[in-house]
Amino acid sequence: MQIPICHLDVFADRVFRGVPAVVCPLDGWLPDDILADIAGEHAKAETVFLVGTAGVYEVRWFSRAAEVPLSAPGALAAAHTVFHYLEPQLRRVQLLTPSGMIMGQRDTSSVLVDLPLRPPVKMLGRVDLTAALGGITPETVMMLDSSCYVAVLADEAAVEAVRIDRAAMDTLGRPVVVLTSPGDQSDFTARVVAAKWGPEALAVRSSALCTLLPYWRQRLDRDDLTVRVVGQRGGSAWCSSGRDRAVVAALVQRYMEGIIYL
Numbered sequence: 001m002q003i004p005i006c007h008l009d010v011f012a013d014r015v016f017r018g019v020p021a022v023v024c025p026l027d028g029w030l031p032d033d034i035l036a037d038i039a040g041e042h043a044k045a046e047t048v049f050l051v052g053t054a055g056v057y058e059v060r061w062f063s064r065a066a067e068v069p070l071s072a073p074g075a076l077a078a079a080h081t082v083f084h085y086l087e088p089q090l091r092r093v094q095l096l097t098p099s100g101m102i103m104g105q106r107d108t109s110s111v112l113v114d115l116p117l118r119p120p121v122k123m124l125g126r127v128d129l130t131a132a133l134g135g136i137t138p139e140t141v142m143m144l145d146s147s148c149y150v151a152v153l154a155d156e157a158a159v160e161a162v163r164i165d166r167a168a169m170d171t172l173g174r175p176v177v178v179l180t181s182p183g184d185q186s187d188f189t190a191r192v193v194a195a196k197w198g199p200e201a202l203a204v205r206s207s208a209l210c211t212l213l214p215y216w217r218q219r220l221d222r223d224d225l226t227v228r229v230v231g232q233r234g235g236s237a238w239c240s241s242g243r244d245r246a247v248v249a250a251l252v253q254r255y256m257e258g259i260i261y262l
Contacts, residue, residue, distance in 0.1 A: 006081055007044070007256040010073040011235030015255045018235035021046040021077035024260065025086060029058075032067070038260065040064045046074040046206065050081070056094045057082060059102075061206065066199035070099040071206035072237075072248055075113040079104030080252040083111065110238075112249040117241070118207060119214035120150040129177065131168040133193075136161060144211050148176035148192075148204045152215075156184045159191050159230050169195035176204045180212050183228050188216045191230040209237065209248060217241040 005024050012018025022042045039047035039062035050057045061074040082093045083106040095102040103114040120142035130137045138151035159181045179191040192208050194201035229235035237250040
């Protein structure tokens with residue numbers, strides 16, 4: 001069996017930036033263990049599998065550790081693949097995902113997807129993350145169900161300066177922290193840190209934008225927002241956020257095409 005693959009860099013204005021994703025269009029669904037093995041072999045942030053035609057595609061996302069229920073970069077990568085490889089005549093595509101239907105749209109140079117939001121909630125008690133974040137104290141700490149904390153820092157420099165203390169991170173009730181702050185040249189920043197990059201941490205990283213957008217929409221009292229992804233590879237996106245969903249637009253760069261032989 002031969003499966004085409006395309007390695008893309010999402011949220012990127014050039015290759016070697018943004019979030020790497022490998023997309024595999026399939027004629028039909030393979031067993032889950034094969035999908036997981038392919039994702040593990042790639043060892044990228046996301047491996048995207050899609051099956052469909054005529055503008056409607058089922059999409060599943062796998063990290064190297066497990067299936068991911070919602071992925072902003074994975075949705076953008078899937079839509080880009082449809083528009084630029086599978087059905088270049090299309091302007092819109094329906095992506096049927098584990099988190100519901102996501103609409104994709106092509107623009108002149110970017111790809112847009114309509115994502116469900118997962119807003120954080122305020123903590124009932126006080127949580128001290130200072131030790132876990134290497135001595136940097138958040139202004140505000142929120143949470144997202146049992147999976148992660150959301151820590152709002154003073155500025156972009158603080159987000160960049162965080163060096164986690166793994167021992168302190170291990171003592172937290174939630175093993176992942178989404179960092180954010182006002183941006184220097186964007187409306188806000190995003191960075192995800194974890195003591196271990198297991199399935200839970202990778203799932204949080206994939207959907208972090210869907211968690212941060214409701215907070216910044218309320219704080220800045222604006223629907224249209226820009227975000228800078230803080231990290232070695234960086235990245236950026238443009239967002240228009242509503243109450244329950246947001247349109248996220250980003251540049252996607254093609255790095256490599258190839259064939260998987262099974």
